[in-house]
Amino acid sequence: MQEMLYSFISFICVFVSNLLHALRTALESMQDPTGYEFMEELSSRNLAVKQLKEHFVQALKANNAAEVLKILHTGNLDIDTVLEVDDPSMVLASYKQGYWLPGYKLEKSWAMAIHVCVMYNAVETALVLLQKGAAINRMPNGKTPLHVACEVSNSDCVALLLAHGAKVNCLSLSGHAPLHYCIARESVDCAKQLILKGAKINMTSNNNEEDTPLHTAARFGVPELVALFLAHGASVNAVNILQETPLMTAVFWSFDSKEQTYSQDHHIVCRLLLDHQADPNMKEEDHKTALHKAAWNCDHVLMHMLLEAGADPRAMDINGCAPIQYLLKVTDLRPLAIPELCYQLLLNYNAARIYPPQFHKLLQSCHDYPRVVEIVVNSYEHLKPTKKWRAALPDECYQVRLAGTWLDPLGIDSTRYWKHSSEMLAHIDMIGSHSCCRFIVFTSMMPISCSTTCSKNLSEIAEVYDIILVDVAIRIWVHCNGKGMDMVSNNKVGCCYNAEFVQRGQSVPRKSPPHHCTTTTSLNC
Structure with missing residues (x-):
């Protein structure tokens, strides 16, 4: 035991002695003038490089090209040297999904000389480098020169690289083929060259998206690329890892939620896909169809297109929601949309109506869109008001529109409010005497002092001007000729209310349902 202890102590002593000797040697070398000269020489050499x-x-x-050749002939720089290049848009970089990246924006990327030539369209210099043996398929920062050429839509460089043996189906570090980087109108020529050289038109990306090039073109809304891919055999109903088809992708990305605008290019893409037999009723992993996505965007153009192509307006997602319920959720969030056309389209194509006891939810979502309420109300033969109707309308509506007009499609002043019921009746009489209109007047929120008089006076002139009274709130609803106009098909949809006073608790009768509401099915919200 003592021998082992002595051996351990001896080892420690030797180790400390050697360490002290090394430190002394290092200090002596630093004090040597030749050491300083070496460091200065190394620093100046690095600076020169x-x-x-x-x-x-x-x-x-x-x-x-001449200057590039001159630098290469010095022998101080290899033709495939990796360079640090300014790249704020990350054109040269590609990262595998799941890799950690800093929170700040990267301003520089690694690239070889051939990558820089492609990025800046230096075709002559790129040809010189390739003739001198530059590597053509390397990825210093995740992309080959061919990936970069497609992303910047440089068709001349694409042709040059393909002629010198660039791999047409090579995947970037993020798992995308060159065809996936064709995302603009200017890159159509690049895509044509890739396809002619054998690019796989239905190749999926090797990542957690598994998009085909058709998905990518549909997402960015490039009709020319979509038409090209379809003409060369792209699968129109191909699905990605989320079970989304290119049609679903185009429908979803047709709406810019930040700018609140709709893309006509995406509409054209959807038209192309449907013309090539895209299935509008395919469902993604949450069982949403393309019509659900169009309803979420409140896009009446795409909804009309999909419904004409056979989309099912009663299809339900994984939560049991139909497209009309998606509309209810976003009606007040799409200021540039025309929601009444969306509701009318769904009802015209036999969508299930809202369950009457849940009708207050429509008033809650659409109290600022009376045309929507009008169209939905017209889909019922009888609709019994409930106390929830009044509670569904926010208090500010009563304060802002106290005894005022709710809708005036004839261009008559719709922002005028009245302090007294007599003024309101005078306005009704004025409109009714100059046009053929219908009014729905909600009276329950009027002051008690004038409610009786108002109801009595209105009931007296109800049959003259075809007025319907509903005991819910203070609204005047001008309804031109008692008919709604179907702006999509340009056909008039009947709105046959009876001209009679509706007492508290009674339903609003109709003479006959319009042609789009023959079903009696209702949808529970």
Whole structure:
């Protein structure tokens, strides 16, 4: 035991002695003048190499082939040297999904000379580099030169790279083929060359999206690319990992939620896909169809297109919601939409109506859209008001529109409010005497002092001007000729209310249901 202890102590002593000797040697070398000279020489050499690389990058950007050759002939720089290049848009970079990236924006990327030439359209210099043996399929920052050429829509460089053996189906670090990087109108020529060289038109990305090039073109809304891919055999109903078809992708991305605008290019893409027999009733992993997505965007153009193509207006998602319920959720969130057309389309195509006891939810969502309420109300033969109707309308509605007009499609002043019921009746009489109109007057929120008089006076002139009274809230609803106009098909939809006073608790009768409401099925909200 003592021998082991002595051996351990001896080892420690030797180790400490050697460490002290090494430190003394290092200190002596630092005090030696020749050491300082070596460090200075190394620093100046690194500085010269850095300056040479910067000069090389500038010559590549300027497409100065002569200067590039001159630098390479010095032998101080290899033709495949990796350079640090300004790349704020990350054109040169591709990262595998799941990799950690810093929170700040990366301003520089790694690239070889051939990548820089492609990025800056230096075709002559790129040809010189390829003739000198530059590597054509390397990925210093996740992309080959061919990926970069497709992303910047440089068809000349694409042709040059393909002629020198670039791999047409090579995947970037993020799992995308060159065809996936064709995402603009200007890249159509690039896509044509790739397809002619054998690019796989239905190749899915090797990541957690598994999109085909058709999905990518549909997402970015490029009709020319979509038409090209379809003409060369792209699968119109291909699904990605979320079970989304290109049609679903185009429908979803047709609406810019930030700018609140709709893309006509995406509409054209959807038309192309439907013309090539895209199935509008396919469901993604949450059982949503393309019609659900169009309803969520409140896009009446796409809804009309899909319904004409056979989309099922009663299809339910995984939560049991139909497209009309998606509309209810976003009606007040789409200021540039025309929601009444969306509701009318669904009802015209036999969508299930809202369950009458849940009708207050429609008033809650659409109290600022009386045309929507009008169209939905017209889909019922009888609709019994409940106390929830009044509670569904926010208090500010009563304060802002106290005894005022709710809707005036004839262009008559719809922002006028009245302090007294007599003024309101005078306005009704004025409109009724100059046009053929219908009014629905909600009276329960009027002051008690004038409610009786108002009801009595209105009931007296009800049959003259075809007025319907509903005991819910203070609204005047001008309804031109008692008919709604179907702006999609340009056909008039009947709105046959009876001209009679409706007492508290009674339903609003109709003479006959319109042609789009023959069903008696209702949808529970």
